Amino acid sequence: MDQAVSRSLAILEALASAGAPVRLSRLSEQVGLQKSTAHRILQTLVALGYVIQEAETGRYGASLKLWELGSAIVFEHPVKRAAASFLQSLHREVGETVSLLVPSGEDVLYLERLVSPRPTRFSARPGSRVPALLTSGGRAMLAEAADLRDAAARALAHAGDRREATLAEIVRDLEEARRRGYAISRDTPGVVSMGCAIPGRTGSPAAAISISAPVERVTQEDEARVATALLATCAALQDTVGLL
Amino acid sequence: MDQAVSRSLAILEALASAGAPVRLSRLSEQVGLQKSTAHRILQTLVALGYVIQEAETGRYGASLKLWELGSAIVFEHPVKRAAASFLQSLHREVGETVSLLVPSGEDVLYLERLVSPRPTRFSARPGSRVPALLTSGGRAMLAEAADLRDAAARALAHAGDRREATLAEIVRDLEEARRRGYAISRDTPGVVSMGCAIPGRTGSPAAAISISAPVERVTQEDEARVATALLATCAALQDTVGLL
DNA sequence: GCCGCTTGTTCCGCTCTGCGGAACGACGTA
DNA sequence: TACGTCGTTCCGCAGAGCGGAACAAGCGGC
Numbered sequence: 001m002d003q004a005v006s007r008s009l010a011i012l013e014a015l016a017s018a019g020a021p022v023r024l025s026r027l028s029e030q031v032g033l034q035k036s037t038a039h040r041i042l043q044t045l046v047a048l049g050y051v052i053q054e055a056e057t058g059r060y061g062a063s064l065k066l067w068e069l070g071s072a073i074v075f076e077h078p079v080k081r082a083a084a085s086f087l088q089s090l091h092r093e094v095g096e097t098v099s100l101l102v103p104s105g106e107d108v109l110y111l112e113r114l115v116s117p118r119p120t121r122f123s124a125r126p127g128s129r130v131p132a133l134l135t136s137g138g139r140a141m142l143a144e145a146a147d148l149r150d151a152a153a154r155a156l157a158h159a160g161d162r163r164e165a166t167l168a169e170i171v172r173d174l175e176e177a178r179r180r181g182y183a184i185s186r187d188t189p190g191v192v193s194m195g196c197a198i199p200g201r202t203g204s205p206a207a208a209i210s211i212s213a214p215v216e217r218v219t220q221e222d223e224a225r226v227a228t229a230l231l232a233t234c235a236a237l238q239d240t241v242g243l244l
Numbered sequence: 245m246d247q248a249v250s251r252s253l254a255i256l257e258a259l260a261s262a263g264a265p266v267r268l269s270r271l272s273e274q275v276g277l278q279k280s281t282a283h284r285i286l287q288t289l290v291a292l293g294y295v296i297q298e299a300e301t302g303r304y305g306a307s308l309k310l311w312e313l314g315s316a317i318v319f320e321h322p323v324k325r326a327a328a329s330f331l332q333s334l335h336r337e338v339g340e341t342v343s344l345l346v347p348s349g350e351d352v353l354y355l356e357r358l359v360s361p362r363p364t365r366f367s368a369r370p371g372s373r374v375p376a377l378l379t380s381g382g383r384a385m386l387a388e389a390a391d392l393r394d395a396a397a398r399a400l401a402h403a404g405d406r407r408e409a410t411l412a413e414i415v416r417d418l419e420e421a422r423r424r425g426y427a428i429s430r431d432t433p434g435v436v437s438m439g440c441a442i443p444g445r446t447g448s449p450a451a452a453i454s455i456s457a458p459v460e461r462v463t464q465e466d467e468a469r470v471a472t473a474l475l476a477t478c479a480a481l482q483d484t485v486g487l488l
Numbered sequence: 489g490c491c492g493c494t495t496g497t498t499c500c501g502c503t504c505t506g507c508g509g510a511a512c513g514a515c516g517t518a
Numbered sequence: 519t520a521c522g523t524c525g526t527t528c529c530g531c532a533g534a535g536c537g538g539a540a541c542a543a544g545c546g547g548c
Contacts, residue, residue: 496541506535513524
């Protein structure tokens, strides 16, 4: 476990999540390093182009180089490539915000988002990570688990106090989602979203597609229509590209 | 210059640009490391979640974690934030592909791209890096340099043989662009694009906005109309948010 | 103007991290 | 069966990197 490697990445993570440039002192105490150690690592990162030091204040901030790397990685991502055209068709058809997400531990990771041309409330930014239980796409994937109760329990434990529901309620919710083929979420106030899982090679789901819209734009019949389109898209994706 | 740090980042860069998972042997010779050294670093990267090792083949590939970091970085990027709404208006108005790019050494880096709903030929992917001289946005920024001839010479040297033009021609081109307020590029066959620079605090340009479309969709009068919209957008951006 | 706080940076000696040559077992091929 | 190549493990040596301490510069309040 090369400690210099792990320390440098810890520094990069801190800088990335900080947003604005950070003072060396704050940074070194945040990652738990001696000032001199953090300083040396930062100088290395600056030399490599990953970090920029403000000329006047001396503060350090992340450059765009990490983003360059990241873009190249996600650009080649097989799931994203496979789903791209299907997402676009779906987006055109329903005219609401369409997202692609993949499981990542007990979270889901948003890979892509095609925003609605109509006004929207809120939808997860690509690259953001959210506890699976809090999203329709995540719940759609959870509903595919072999042991629903176990999956629900772990997901609930990981969601913290942000999901106010009993285990029994959640299990019932997942059972219903499995029966229906898609999950519905009303966790974010004022927005309703539907998610559908896409099976992977391993048996567990490889991804999910979700559609979200302001509640007032979704009547009962809209819901049925959108759900049909969502399910059709997932089925078509599976048929043409096979298991992801 | 912590060598472990620089080596680990070299490995990550190699994995990111590789696209598909790579064998340890190829990787170690590519970055010029002993197999055992590369292996140890890879193990730490796996433990930290930046690298995934395929279970069956043993090959190594980049995970999405770097992309998560990168997304967080670019999300906070001041230029991108400032320009976002202006880009959208412009995109709606002209209906063609709109890009935002920033200078990065002798290259330009594409920050964002709003693709045209109509069919398009090719446009640079966000996160990609291109020699400044080969794009309209890059040339628009070059045209703002104090010493045009010097800037052109350096840009030309860096563009390699992909730009077939003499220094004199390029200088004339840049002079014209400066006079006009925007640059035109027909480097990619079949697509024409216009770029406009946005001045920064330092005096040198902070960013550029470009519009690109298939040649057959751009008549003489279209060109004038699009150019007007582009210039108006850049002016409005500058007026409302000030120098970037 | 002076003092005291905090900043980023530099120095240097000790130590333990990380290095890499070599050997290993597993697998696939000739 | 013999060979090539794969990823992995081992271990002794060396120097990379660690961090406490001292430094100069900048800032705000008496």
